[in-house]
Amino acid sequence: MLLLLEFIGFYAPCSHSQVSNHLTLLAESLPSESSDSSLVPEPSSGNRNKCSVPGILYNTNTVEGFHALDKMKLLKEEAAKIWNDIVTGKAVEDCSMLSRFLLISFADLKKWSFHYWFAFPALMLDPPAALVNLRPASQWLSAAEAESLSTACNEWRNSKSTAENVADVPFFLVTIDPQSRATVRLLKDWDACQSDAHKILFGFYDPCHLPNNPGWPLRNFLALISAKWNLKSVQFLCYRENRGFADMGLSLVGEALITVSEGWKNTMPNAVGWELNKGRKVPRCISLAQSMDPTRLAVSAADLNLKLMRWRALPSLNLSALSSVKCLLLGAGTLGCQVARMLMAWGVRKITLVDNGKVAMSNPLRQSLYTLDDCLNGGSFKATAAVESLKRIFPAVEAEGVVMAIPMPGHPVNSQEQESVLDDCRRLSDLIDAHDSVFLLTDTRESRWLPTLLCANTNKITITAALGFDSFLVMRHGAGPFSHAHGFNAETAISSSADVHKIKDAKGKHRLGCYFCNDVVAPTDSTSNRTLDQQCTVTRPGLAPIASALAVELLVSILHHPEGIFAEGDISNNVIGTSEQPLGILPHQIRGSLAQFSQMTLVGYSSPSCTACCDTVLSEYRNKGMEFILQAINHPTYLEDLTGLTELMKSASAFSLDWDKDDDGGGGGDEDCVEI
16 A cells, blocks of 8 residues: 655755755644645745745555655656646746655554655756856855845845745845845746846755755756756856855855757656665665654653662662562562562563462452453463563563462472472472572462572572561571682581571671571461461551562662672661661661551571571582472471471470479579570
């Protein structure tokens, strides 16, 4: 399909010695949508900087159609219109017809690339006119003539006559009388100019800036002069300006010698005019993807707030670190949806969500990435529905949804399910290896155990967010015991008995604990034999957005801290260290209560008996691999026996105090003390 459309182009005289004034297409170049009478736009009238010239647009629907257009035929058709206007005299009445142009185009709106080719049909004199004595007008004319001509041109250009606007008439006559007085006239006044003129110049608005070349409008102007008035020698003025006023130093005056045969105007002359592209006769192509592609516009708009933040308040904000960090979200429920949104707001572009649940009717109200449509027909998988929602919100996000269950201790598997569970373990391990940061956002305590173990083993940034009814916990896990970044085994140095639970690294810093370090029992099944209210996470609606926002802010602070995952835990109003960080303190744990509208920061150190991150557990995992994980899944007491928690609980049970016995200090001594 070919769209044919008449429209208007604009140009003006050159106004700078180094830059030409190109033909311009504006919104007003196209016909008005409200105009029912004609598809031809109204030409601009009386605007000195917008000389209107008619054009025609051929737009194709395919790039093949664009290349298949008969360019020579189209050019000849437009040249024929110019020649007809010359022969009939219409070009004398409306000289803008001499500058007709042609545009062919194809718009690829998927890639926002545009193929186009301009043609400015020029009638060829045979033989071509010879240009001689071309030099600046100030040198060609006397000083008085140049001054008078400059004044006359300025008056012409600034004319506000209501009878006939001439400011945008691009072709005109200049007469200079014997007293050096210059007058600018319309082309139709040619006959009147013959009697009272000492010199006659054929003037035109020249958009070209070159000092030795007239602009393209001269070509058809000479054809008109030769055909209409049969002149053999034509003195012409290339009118140019400087800062909006006539400049006789930039303007050129020359002479054209025309030697065409007597009958040349009886047939239409040949025409040329397709614009060259870097010296070759080929179309041009421009990509506007960065300014028109909705995805790129969304990226630019999303980054603007962060760039303003860096410019106004936080010069050290590392936007490249945020955009390149790969985040793994385990759980795509209330917390997972909010965390994903917060991550995108901070400029994080690589997000993977893991969940095996489906969207239920009760979810969309609290889980911000889902709608009612996601609940229909049994519900969509949360992981995939969340990713689709993220891409609708921000098309440039690199989001992936993984539908899988996380193997959990206390949830034994039979032999038929064993291989499938091990596949899930391996898949989870691969996902954690492929990401830089992991968020633990699942509903149950036991579902966080395996990710915590794997993150401690690979030393990944790990952040946990957990909700109660009106309270929350947000914490970052400390570095794993086999951290290579510090070159130490974190559990080889245990301080005095007073600090028995504070595991130190090689630098003497206490290693921060994980989500399980404060527990004295191994994670086990927390969902079986539970009522509905016990199985569901029943929380105040405002809790999840608060905890999610804090979890993401914690990640951003870690990424901007010089020690990253190894940073010590800060406490409000008591920042450890000498240098203040640009984003403020970096706490280990944040615990909040909506009942009290309160929040506190705490520090918890790693435990030598932790069931998820201690040296004993990780060493066993490294030695036995999947066999170790199966043992932990199928045998509830396996982790407690391995870490010594079983013995600890036995010792605690054996320890008793008789508060009623009156002991005056006469016996017992060390033999009555039990070491725990």
